Amino acid sequence: MGGYILRRCLIALPSLLGISAVLFTVLALAPGDPFEELATNPNVPPEVRAALRVQFGLDDPVWERYVRWLASMLQGDWGYSFVSRINVDELILQRLPTTIVVIGLSQVLAILVAIPVGVLAAVKPYSWFDRIASTVAFVGFSLPTFFTGVLFILLFSITLGWLPFVYRTDISSTGWQFLWDHFKQSIMPITVLGLYQAASMMRYVRSAVLDVIRLDYVTTARSKGLSERAVVMRHVVRNAMIPVVTLVALQMPAVFGGAIVTEQIFRIPGIGSLLIDAILRNDTPVIMAVTFVFSGLVIFFNLVADVLYGWLDPRISYR
Numbered sequence: 001m002g003g004y005i006l007r008r009c010l011i012a013l014p015s016l017l018g019i020s021a022v023l024f025t026v027l028a029l030a031p032g033d034p035f036e037e038l039a040t041n042p043n044v045p046p047e048v049r050a051a052l053r054v055q056f057g058l059d060d061p062v063w064e065r066y067v068r069w070l071a072s073m074l075q076g077d078w079g080y081s082f083v084s085r086i087n088v089d090e091l092i093l094q095r096l097p098t099t100i101v102v103i104g105l106s107q108v109l110a111i112l113v114a115i116p117v118g119v120l121a122a123v124k125p126y127s128w129f130d131r132i133a134s135t136v137a138f139v140g141f142s143l144p145t146f147f148t149g150v151l152f153i154l155l156f157s158i159t160l161g162w163l164p165f166v167y168r169t170d171i172s173s174t175g176w177q178f179l180w181d182h183f184k185q186s187i188m189p190i191t192v193l194g195l196y197q198a199a200s201m202m203r204y205v206r207s208a209v210l211d212v213i214r215l216d217y218v219t220t221a222r223s224k225g226l227s228e229r230a231v232v233m234r235h236v237v238r239n240a241m242i243p244v245v246t247l248v249a250l251q252m253p254a255v256f257g258g259a260i261v262t263e264q265i266f267r268i269p270g271i272g273s274l275l276i277d278a279i280l281r282n283d284t285p286v287i288m289a290v291t292f293v294f295s296g297l298v299i300f301f302n303l304v305a306d307v308l309y310g311w312l313d314p315r316i317s318y319r
Helices: 002-029 046-055 062-074 088-123 128-142 145-159 175-213 216-223 228-250 252-266 271-280 284-312
Strands: none
Touching: 002 062, 002 284, 088 128, 088 175, 088 228, 088 252, 088 271, 088 284, 128 175, 145 175, 145 252, 175 228, 175 252, 216 228, 228 284, 252 271, 252 284, 271 284
């Protein structure tokens, strides 16, 4: 198993390097100038703008700038924000924990909802439970997160007044009240993301369980006198989880994309809102760093999926 994990890590490193090269090249060739605001300011001479471009190496060839950026990044220097006037890594570290908490808890919610509902729907196919769950799932992944987010705000914040719809970082409470206030304002974004992912995941769980539950070894397990619960939990669910793990790993880019939209709706100070703000202000170092972090997180979750493959099916780790 250790050799299998090492091989997957060695495969992930070139992928991450290639993604960084493509991202840097695209951003370097994209139109726009991070110092264009200085060009429209009559109080800033053109010589100052030219000197800044030379200082930050914006007129150097793309490959030279990429090599310099990569070397600096490996040393822990991720660049300098042209807008915020602070180091990029400080900006990311301020925002990343909030995004990780929202995405992580939303995925936990999606798994806790999708797996039990999908398994029950597959065990009793075409029953009333299966039909209701399938209908709700179709409606759930047909509605985008920005629509359901607005509905949640109208219902739970404006109409009922139960939950705050603006994420605040200046909470003055302490102790358990501080944790509760933070959790309370995170309920709606976590639920919006989690239920959206659970809707599509539930359909895959149902399909995977239906494929496995009809196999010969499941029939053999029943013929040995095992209870239906033992057959489903020990022999069906574990083997059915392999395609579901693939789905979760492949959906991570969509999860981060949904998180960006959700953060804009609920005004969450996460890394997604940082990316949107950097794009609007043409803050290239921040855009590059944030997109690279997103890419790294996606590759990390795919690596976790590969490790789970080896745990769910030990034959994979020996290939």
